Amino acid sequence: MSESQACRMPDILRTASGEERRVGVEIELSGLSYEELVKLAGKLLSGDAHAASRYVAELETDLGKFTIELDSDPIKDLDLQDERLPESVRELGGQAMDVIDAAAEKIVPLEIVSPPLPFSTLERIETLCNxxxxxGAMGSREALYYAFGLQxxxxxxDLEAPTLVRYLQAFAVLYEWLKGRHQVDISRKFTSYIEPWSSTYTDKLIEDDYAPDVEQLMRDYLKYNPTRNKALDLLPLFAHLDSRLLAEYVEDERIKSRPTLHYRLPDCDIDNPQWHFSxxxxxxxxxxxxxxxxxxxxxxREAFRKSRKLSLRNLTQSWPDTCNQWLHDRGYVR
Structure with a gap:
């Protein structure tokens, strides 16, 4: 497949209002210094960068505003020249910050955060990653302490309840298959932020007669999954749909309201020649x-329900293998 055709498009390309659907992309990486990444991203995206704050640059492009940052609030907010600190500490501030910066850029991921991008422009992100x-960008496999993702x-x-249910059911049945496809690196397996949904919730979700309205869908999910730390995080969507209801279960200032799903499962394996954004x-x-x-x-969904029951067949054949064969047989996977 040529680079110009790398990213496939789904059948549903427009929202109910007729606008082209969009997607935000978040890329975590290392191997480059912060300054190198800002300069290179500016060149690749034909944008003009300016510093928004310490370790945060905003890149204005024809696609909108990208943000490039060191993904650590304590490091970004650190100020050893703060007048509240002892003078002896402030005198060493410059030298200390150089050491802190050098260490941070080797351990803490740098992150590129895109604006909402029309689906039709995603080849630009494919080219950017390549x-x-x-x-010299590096991803999760480079070191055990790296746990870099591509979100x-x-x-x-649309935001109608039947649409939401279908997307959630599709993710539930495909979770193990997706996890295998992304070859989640061991460093991310040790983290808690790509967990599957509660098994009890999944059983409820995949029933044929599950047809909640939006309020009941939110309550069902939040009863069993009141956290951001899921492979498919629904809290930004719920903040958009009903922030008051969400606040009954979760209060977290990091949740940003948006009419999107938040897919957190994939590694960023950017230094692997066989890995691509596409x-x-x-x-x-x-x-x-x-x-x-x-x-x-x-x-x-019916096959998935059967796979969750104790049987001889299920002891000898894994669900990811069964799912993969089903997807191949019906042309979902090329």
Missing amino acids: ELRKA LNPELP TVWNDWVVLEQLANNAAELAEL
Whole structure:
């Protein structure tokens, strides 16, 4: 597949209002200094960068405003020249900050955060990741303490309850398959922020007669999953739908309201020549296609329910393998 055709498109490209659907992209990486990354991203995205604060640069491009930052609030906010500190500490501030900065750039991920991007522009992100690799960017596999991710924030076609249910059901049945496809690095397996949904909740979600309204859908989810730390985080969406209801279960200032899902599962394996942004995106498109084919979603959901029961067959055949074969047989996976 040529680079110009790397990112597949789902069938549903527009929202209910007729606008092209958009997706936010967050890329965590290392291997480059903060200054190198700002300069290179500016060149690759044809943008003008300016410093917004310490270790935070804003890059104005024709696609909108990208943010490039060191993904650690304590480091970004650190000021050893603060007048409240002893004079002896402030005198050493410059030298100390140089040491802190050098260490932080080796351990703390740098992050590129895109604006909401029309689906049709995602080849620009494919090219960006490929060029960053060539420049020496490194991902999760480079060191045990790296746990870098590539996160997607896809806008939904609409916010009606039946649509939300189909997307959540599609993710539930595809979770183990997606996890295997992304080859989640051991450093991220040790973290808590890509956990699957509660098994009890998943059982409720995948039943054929599950047809809640939006309020009941939120309450069902939040009863069992009152945290941001899920492979598919619904809290930004819920903040957009009903912030007061969300606050009954979760209070976290990090939650940003937006009409999107927050897909946190994939590694950023950017230094691997076999890894591409499009490999992550195209697997998400499989979920998109399944979520918008009600009959086939029901078929795979039934197979998933059977796989969760104790039987000889389930002891000898894994669900990811069964799911993968089903997706191949029906043309979801090329």
